[in-house]
Amino acid sequence: MAVRTRGRDVSPGVEALLDARVVSVGVWLFLAADLFFFAGWWFAFFYLRALNNNQAWMIQGLVRPNRGFGTVVLILAVLTALAYFAASRTPGRGSVFRLLAPVSLVLGIAAVLYQGYGMWHLGFGLTDGAYPSVFSGLTGSWLVQLAGAVAWLATVVLQAGARGDTLARPHSATSFGWILLFLAAVGIINYFLLYFVA
Amino acid sequence: MVTAEHVSERRLSIPNNPITGVLLAIPAYFAGLWLGTLFGLNDDANTGIILGYTFATVAFLIGVGFLNYPLERLFGWRVSPISDPEENRGIGRFFRLSLDHKVIGMQYLVTILIMLLFGGIGAMLIRSSLLSPDSSITPPGQYIMLIGLHSVMMIFITSAVIVGPFGNYLVPLMIGARRMAFPRLEALSFWLVPPAAVILAAAAFWGGFPTGWTGYPPLSEQAGQGMDSYIVGFALIGLALIVSGINMLATIITLRAPGMTWTRLPIFVWGIFTTSILGMLAAPVLAVALVQLAMDRTVQTSFFLSANGGSNYLWQNLFWFFGHPEVYIFILPAFGIIMEIVPHFARKPLWGYRTGVVGLFGVALLSWFVWQHHLFVSGIAPVLRPFYMLSTELISIPTGIIFLVTLGTLWRARVWFTVPMLFCMGFLFNFLIGGISGVYLSDVPTDVTLHGSYFSMAHFHYTIMGGEIFALMAACYYWLPKMTGKMLSATIGRVHFWWMFIAFNSTFFPLFIAGILNMPRRVSSYDPALQGLNTWVTISAYFLFGSMILFAGNVIYSLFFSARPALANPWHARSLEWQLPTPVPAYNFERVPMIVGGPYDYGVPNARPVADLGGLVGVTGGG
Ligand SMILES: [Cu+2]
Numbered sequence: 001m002a003v004r005t006r007g008r009d010v011s012p013g014v015e016a017l018l019d020a021r022v023v024s025v026g027v028w029l030f031l032a033a034d035l036f037f038f039a040g041w042w043f044a045f046f047y048l049r050a051l052n053n054n055q056a057w058m059i060q061g062l063v064r065p066n067r068g069f070g071t072v073v074l075i076l077a078v079l080t081a082l083a084y085f086a087a088s089r090t091p092g093r094g095s096v097f098r099l100l101a102p103v104s105l106v107l108g109i110a111a112v113l114y115q116g117y118g119m120w121h122l123g124f125g126l127t128d129g130a131y132p133s134v135f136s137g138l139t140g141s142w143l144v145q146l147a148g149a150v151a152w153l154a155t156v157v158l159q160a161g162a163r164g165d166t167l168a169r170p171h172s173a174t175s176f177g178w179i180l181l182f183l184a185a186v187g188i189i190n191y192f193l194l195y196f197v198a
Numbered sequence: 199m200v201t202a203e204h205v206s207e208r209r210l211s212i213p214n215n216p217i218t219g220v221l222l223a224i225p226a227y228f229a230g231l232w233l234g235t236l237f238g239l240n241d242d243a244n245t246g247i248i249l250g251y252t253f254a255t256v257a258f259l260i261g262v263g264f265l266n267y268p269l270e271r272l273f274g275w276r277v278s279p280i281s282d283p284e285e286n287r288g289i290g291r292f293f294r295l296s297l298d299h300k301v302i303g304m305q306y307l308v309t310i311l312i313m314l315l316f317g318g319i320g321a322m323l324i325r326s327s328l329l330s331p332d333s334s335i336t337p338p339g340q341y342i343m344l345i346g347l348h349s350v351m352m353i354f355i356t357s358a359v360i361v362g363p364f365g366n367y368l369v370p371l372m373i374g375a376r377r378m379a380f381p382r383l384e385a386l387s388f389w390l391v392p393p394a395a396v397i398l399a400a401a402a403f404w405g406g407f408p409t410g411w412t413g414y415p416p417l418s419e420q421a422g423q424g425m426d427s428y429i430v431g432f433a434l435i436g437l438a439l440i441v442s443g444i445n446m447l448a449t450i451i452t453l454r455a456p457g458m459t460w461t462r463l464p465i466f467v468w469g470i471f472t473t474s475i476l477g478m479l480a481a482p483v484l485a486v487a488l489v490q491l492a493m494d495r496t497v498q499t500s501f502f503l504s505a506n507g508g509s510n511y512l513w514q515n516l517f518w519f520f521g522h523p524e525v526y527i528f529i530l531p532a533f534g535i536i537m538e539i540v541p542h543f544a545r546k547p548l549w550g551y552r553t554g555v556v557g558l559f560g561v562a563l564l565s566w567f568v569w570q571h572h573l574f575v576s577g578i579a580p581v582l583r584p585f586y587m588l589s590t591e592l593i594s595i596p597t598g599i600i601f602l603v604t605l606g607t608l609w610r611a612r613v614w615f616t617v618p619m620l621f622c623m624g625f626l627f628n629f630l631i632g633g634i635s636g637v638y639l640s641d642v643p644t645d646v647t648l649h650g651s652y653f654s655m656a657h658f659h660y661t662i663m664g665g666e667i668f669a670l671m672a673a674c675y676y677w678l679p680k681m682t683g684k685m686l687s688a689t690i691g692r693v694h695f696w697w698m699f700i701a702f703n704s705t706f707f708p709l710f711i712a713g714i715l716n717m718p719r720r721v722s723s724y725d726p727a728l729q730g731l732n733t734w735v736t737i738s739a740y741f742l743f744g745s746m747i748l749f750a751g752n753v754i755y756s757l758f759f760s761a762r763p764a765l766a767n768p769w770h771a772r773s774l775e776w777q778l779p780t781p782v783p784a785y786n787f788e789r790v791p792m793i794v795g796g797p798y799d800y801g802v803p804n805a806r807p808v809a810d811l812g813g814l815v816g817v818t819g820g821g
Contacts, residue, residue: 018453033478047511127506130507130508133507136493137501141486141489
């Protein structure tokens with residue numbers, strides 16, 4: 001980040017330590033906020049499922065979304081997060097990062113494209129009751145966030161060069177790993193709710 | 199010496215400012231509108247309108263300059279339109295994207311005061327139409343539109359009116375920091391507010407929306423295209439609450455000066471801290487509800503349609519899970535202001551500082567467990583009522599603690615009755631009435647009859663206007679000398695206080711009676727027997743509006759005509775922000791301050807000054 005305190009009395013080393021703490025705390029705060037976001041969706045899931053108004057939580061003969069499809073997306077998302085997390089232990093430096101970060105990016109793009117494709121081929125209409133509503137809203141919200149995270153991941157990979165930000169602020173790249181892990185964890189919960197519990 | 203910094207080499211060819219933003223936003227709106235029609239949904243163009251508002255907002259933010267940093271990261275373009283605060287001290291910095299928390303504070307203040315004018319005009323139109331007991335002055339459809347616009351505009355304002363201007367400006371100064379943790383997020387939280395206000399106002403072109411600020415389905419699903427303004431505008435404010443909350447919390451946690459221990463933190467900062475927790479965690483839940491409403495209105499899902507498996511209770515639960523913490527987002531920073539200002543003018547230590555902090559956290563914590571008190575008459579299971587009644591009543595305990603802390607500080611003090619102090623006294627009076635009337639509404643037996651009446655309307659105006667806005671006024675008179683370098687006229691200020699105080703109570707107290715006499719909210723006609731009462735209220739409301747005009751006049755007169763320069767510390771206060779010169783230097787502290795004393799140690803034997811501003815070398819971070 002180009003914003004500095006411009007201290008006349010602050011050494012760059014101390015500045016970097018402080019920046020690391022700021023970014024790390026910021027990421028955890030963001031994850032807390034995002035947890036409440038997905039918790040809102042999970043509440044909607046259980047609430048409408050329990051109410052089953054007009055027997056229309058899942059109308060008779062509803063074609064369920066393909067479970068195999070969901071499994072592939074989930075595996076891609078989890079691998080994205082794990083690959084990046086492993087890479088981000090040595091951000092910018094070392095062969096591990098150079099190898100795994102681009103791999104993670106490719107996996108992430110695949111997850112987004114595959115899930116995006118799936119959203120157009122749900123097998124049911126959005127008007128077909130409450131479960132299709134929750135499925136599309138929850139999966140869509142997750143997809144949008146995953147796409148945003150993958151876009152940021154692209155900047156992290158592109159900035160991994162000699163003069164780049166990833167090298168200058170490795171702690172930022174490290175903290176970002178938690179966001180991908182969080183989204184993967186949410187993906188796992190969603191997967192069980194939408195494909196099994198429902 | 200500037201630390202290693204990439205100097206801008208290449209600039210984006212478009213100049214970044216709000217005019218560029220507007221010029222980009224207009225075609226973006228029509229692009230969204232066009233894209234929406236492509237889907238060919240039978241949705242009365244709602245898809246296009248929502249996409250249009252969203253695209254326009256994004257385009258506006260790009261025009262202002264928010265895309266530059268991502269572009270820099272992606273392509274290595276050195277686009278850096280944000281000039282260094284040290285170099286740019288001109289008036290132009292207030293009209294552009296700035297990462298200086300002091301500039302952002304002033305941008306917030308001016309923007310929100312302008313919005314307040316429009317919200318106030320809405321209130322005057324509402325009161326004017328109530329001069330007649332039938333709907334002859336304003337037809338019902340237009341009346342409900344006024345209610346919607348006034349209420350949501352005021353919610354936007356009150357969500358940010360203290361945290362935005364005063365939180366952003368003062369928190370770094372009060373904790374001994376040179377900047378915020380996330381200046382870009384801080385700037386984003388501000389630049390989301392003008393688009394939200396414009397999008398909300400655009401509802402008027404579509405006939406407004408009929409739901410008030412609560413947006414209940416099924417009405418909000420059947421409503422016309424004005425409802426889309428509610429959805430997008432509220433979502434933008436929700437986003438602003440989240441990013442502002444993250445930035446404030448990260449700043450207070452990580453950027454405190456050495457020696458600024460948690461127990462030396464000014465109580466106003468604690469108010470901002472607790473309100474930021476609420477904003478950051480509650481607004482995401484609102485976002486879920488708004489996404490669902492938008493989907494129901496566009497792609498025809500059925501989150502809230504019971505015939506198709508949905509439930510309007512889903513909205514009520516999600517909305518109020520956000521909505522009740524939201525009202526504490528309004529009031530916690532106001533509590534902070536009151537507890538902050540009173541010790542300085544009582545010239546006594548804040549009585550029970552730690553207890554006061556516990557009170558703030560108690561309110562913040564309990565606010566998550568009360569939301570169903572808004573559903574007492576919605577037909578929820580009766581077994582749920584006692585729990586939510588009790589949890590709501592419990593909130594009066596931490597609130598009472600905050601009152602006792604303030605009163606204990608005043609006890610046996612020789613009070614200096616400055617204008618800010620008068621507004622603090624007004625706050626205590628008004629909020630006492632507002633708070634106690636709230637206890638009646640938390641009780642199921644009384645709520646069943648008072649729900650939806652002017653009693654609850656009077657209650658929340660006593661807390662929000664009598665509470666938060668009076669605290670806002672105290673903050674303006676107290677801190678504007680530091681922020682603007684000019685003293686506000688105390689003579690006009692005293693007239694303003696008494697005028698506003700009397701007019702406020704004359705306006706809203708009779709509405710408790712109107713509510714007990716069963717006058718319903720949001721309805722343009724009422725029992726003709728209540729016309730005298732309503733005429734009294736309307737005339738009082740005109741006076742109340744006049745007092746706000748007097749305030750605006752005082753600000754303009756004091757800043758531009760009387761031009762009485764403010765001393766660096768006109769109140770002889772101990773706290774850190776007053777130890778800085780006026781105007782505050784670009785990076786606040788020449789050297790990292792070493793905090794050695796508490797902010798409220800008035801009359802404490804051997805009390806040390808609050809900070810050693812001579813500074814240390816190479817030390818940062820919290821204590
Ligand atoms: Cu409430």
